[in-house]
Amino acid sequence: MRAVEAIEPGGPEVLEIRELPDPVAGPGEVLMRVAATAVNRADVLQRMGFYPPPRGASAIIGLECSGTVAALGEGVTGWQVGDEVCALLAGGGYASYVVVPAGQLMPIPSGVGLVEAAALPEVACTVWSNVFMLAGLEAGERFLVHGGAGGIGTFAIQIASALGAEVYATAGSPEKLALCAQLGADVTINYRDEDFVAVLKERRGADVILDNMGAKYLSRNVDALATEGRLVIIGMQGGVKGELDIARLLGKRGSVHATSLRSRPTEDKALICADVVENVWPLVADGQVVPIIHAVLPLEQAAEAHRLIDSGEHTGKILLTL
Numbered sequence: 001m002r003a004v005e006a007i008e009p010g011g012p013e014v015l016e017i018r019e020l021p022d023p024v025a026g027p028g029e030v031l032m033r034v035a036a037t038a039v040n041r042a043d044v045l046q047r048m049g050f051y052p053p054p055r056g057a058s059a060i061i062g063l064e065c066s067g068t069v070a071a072l073g074e075g076v077t078g079w080q081v082g083d084e085v086c087a088l089l090a091g092g093g094y095a096s097y098v099v100v101p102a103g104q105l106m107p108i109p110s111g112v113g114l115v116e117a118a119a120l121p122e123v124a125c126t127v128w129s130n131v132f133m134l135a136g137l138e139a140g141e142r143f144l145v146h147g148g149a150g151g152i153g154t155f156a157i158q159i160a161s162a163l164g165a166e167v168y169a170t171a172g173s174p175e176k177l178a179l180c181a182q183l184g185a186d187v188t189i190n191y192r193d194e195d196f197v198a199v200l201k202e203r204r205g206a207d208v209i210l211d212n213m214g215a216k217y218l219s220r221n222v223d224a225l226a227t228e229g230r231l232v233i234i235g236m237q238g239g240v241k242g243e244l245d246i247a248r249l250l251g252k253r254g255s256v257h258a259t260s261l262r263s264r265p266t267e268d269k270a271l272i273c274a275d276v277v278e279n280v281w282p283l284v285a286d287g288q289v290v291p292i293i294h295a296v297l298p299l300e301q302a303a304e305a306h307r308l309i310d311s312g313e314h315t316g317k318i319l320l321t322l
């Protein structure tokens with residue numbers, strides 16, 4: 001098969017197309033012929049040598065894909081060769097074939113194209129598992145998402161808005177703020193020159209915050225929480241070590257969670273995928289939530305796609321097709 005490998009840790013130029021042996025589906029696994037994959041920030045960290053794949057996962061970069069079922073491993077039921085699917089991966093997406101635990105396969109929501117569907121698994125599973133399954137965001141609650149114009153943010157705004165939350169989103173330019181508003185954000189905040197804490201405090205604080213910044217925003221996120229607010233940290237773009245004011249947090253009876261989807265056991269991922277298919281896919285099928293795609297490039301241009309994500313100019317997802 002064709003696959004992109006990082007020949008050594010480094011910049012986008014280390015990504016090269018290689019010919020590798022096709023993977024083989026083991027018991028409980030499915031072999032997928034990949035139509036498209038998507039670029040995630042974790043891919044950039046893996047390329048740079050800072051984010052090794054979890055034990056047992058493919059060393060090839062790529063956390064999600066869409067395509068067709070090419071072969072079924074022993075004991076797999078419910079899928080047939082030729083089915084069009086998308087999948088959450090622990091690695092291996094930047095290749096023409098990938099092996100996936102059957103529980104991490106999802107049907108393609110109706111109305112979404114085969115290539116487009118590669119934009120969905122990582123954002124849908126991350127947002128649903130953190131904002132709804134973990135933090136329990138409910139209709140009428142105030143929800144703040146940082147990086148509202150990114151892959152995660154564009155999805156989070158749409159689904160929180162569709163499910164009746166009051167949505168606040170931060171972004172770094174007027175164009176990106178306009179996109180957040182178009183997707184359903186009730187209030188947009190330019191993180192370069194506005195204080196999100198002040199905006200949220202005027203409204204008694206956020207019930208749920210989805211954070212990509214980590215250390216840099218930790219104390220301000222706690223300040224922006226409402227009583228019984230839930231902060232969920234999923235990214236470390238602003239560093240890994242911060243100071244937490246426990247008195248402030250317990251005064252609010254608040255909670256701070258931090259999660260990583262990639263390192264979760266296969267059984268957890270299967271539960272999340274099933275919940276996403278049940279609760280999120282219907283919203284995608286009726287057009288309330290749509291994949292936001294910035295660019296679609298051939299796999300051969302993986303380095304270009306990484307330059308694009310490094311530049312921060314993109315909105316939504318960047319796809320690579322095979």
Ligand SMILES: NC(=O)c1ccc[n+]([C@@H]2O[C@H](COP(=O)([O-])OP(=O)(O)OC[C@H]3O[C@@H](n4cnc5c(N)ncnc54)[C@H](OP(=O)(O)O)[C@@H]3O)[C@@H](O)[C@H]2O)c1
Nearest residue numbers: 041126147149150151152171172191212234235259260261
């Ligand atoms: N833990 C997990 O399981 C998990 C899963 C998926 C993703 N993630 C993490 O979630 C984060 C978002 O992923 P993504 O795919 O959406 O990446 P992305 O599309 O590259 O988006 C990154 C976002 O960060 C925003 N940003 C940069 N500086 C900021 C600041 N000072 N304040 C607020 N926002 C800022 C950018 O906003 P502008 O473009 O407006 O400047 C952009 O929207 C990443 O850190 C990723 O690693 C974690």
